Amino acid sequence: MQKVSFSGLDHSGKSQQIRMLVHDSPQLFHVTKPLTEYSQRWPKLEGPEMSRWWFETVSVEELTDIIIESLNRRNEDQYEGKITVLDRGWRMFKAVCVATWLTIEKVEIQEATAETTRRFLTKLDYEPSEFEILLVPNAKYLRSVEPARCLLSSDVNVFPQRMRQRYARYQTYLQEAVKDCFASPPPRRIEVDAPILEIQNRARTLLNDAYDLQLPHIGDTALMVVGFGGLSECGKSSFAEHLRVHHGFYRLKLRYFIECVESRGEKATPERVAMELLHFFQRHYYVQHFSIESLHDPYIPAFLKLMLGKRFKIVYLDVDKETRCRRAALELGVDSSVACAIVEGKDHTKLDRGANTVCQIADVVFDNSSESLRDNLGRFESLLF
Secondary structure, eight states, X not given: OOEEEEEESTTSSHHHHHHHHHHTOTTTEEEOOOGGGSOTTSOXXXXXXXXXXXXXXXXXXXXXXXXXXXXXXXHTOOOTTSEEEEESOHHHHHHHHHHHHHHHSOOOHHHHHHHHHHHHHHHOOSOOOOEEEEEEEOXXXXXXXXXXXXXXXXXXXXXXXXXXXXXHHHHHHHHHHHHHHTSSSOOEEEEEOSOHHHHHHHHHHHHHHHHTOOOOOOSTTOOEEEEEEOSTTSSHHHHHHHHHHHHOOEEEEHHHHHHHHHTTTOOOOHHHHHHHHHHHHHHTTTOOEEEEEEEOSSHHHHHHHHHHGGGEEEEEEEXXXXXXXXXXXXXXXXXXXXXHHHHHHHHHHHHHHTGGGGGGGOSEEEEOOSSOXXXXXXXXXXXXX
């Protein structure tokens, strides 16, 4: 039975690439469960408690045996007629064992590798055969997208400093172990030096060549996507309408895609909402330019930036409160005090969601306070195109 494994250092995007791969081709692939679901010897722990068990409670020998037992059972998890997709291949888990050994014990990598290899040879009850894809992080690229990555990191403040320092050591050892464990035969390497969609399409090209598939590249037709953020009455709709009329942009409302996800009983995570948008782009392949209103928090735009890269432009329209109240009064035909109350109410909701923090990751922060819309749009075009 054919098996494809995605391996790489932590946070290199393995699981994400697998979800994206099977999203539009579930009939072709069977994705196995997390390794911890293949043995009852795994504790039901998360976060700091799991870290404590992994590095302080269980012995390295026992941990390695649990991993091998789980790999044996995972190997039986197959679906007739489908390609089995593994989140981390057997060599990746071997590297995990070596790195854990180095983190806990004062041994050389040769000793840790030799002991891990001995246990794998003795206890792994199948002959591994995987089409291995190794995701290799590019440090320069990852630094360039660090603001967006940090926004989406859920465990920054969960672990105490001691555990974070230990995890950093583990990652250093894991990098060495991966280099050693994947030395021969070499896997198919994909350097993570581009947005998520680009990495996905490279993986699809490898799989098409290996299995004579016809997986389409995704997201290629959306050449430019502009997302508008800002507080109430800052001009988001006016700017989006200008792009539609004068530059052929297709206007989208972000709330619609959030509701699409929620209508399935799912939580509207940044990744799920982004995938819903991507599905729309795919179905409207003949449209090359889109605008999105409104970016009410920084998390969805951060993920879209990671997914689309430079094709996604985050625009934050900055307008002082007095001007926004005056515009609301004119638009609604009410006096200034009523308009200010309406603006403040809307602002309160948006600020609770973090709408004002979108400016921290924006490609363009535009001062739209001037009363001349024509002049403002002219200046805006010169910055955007």
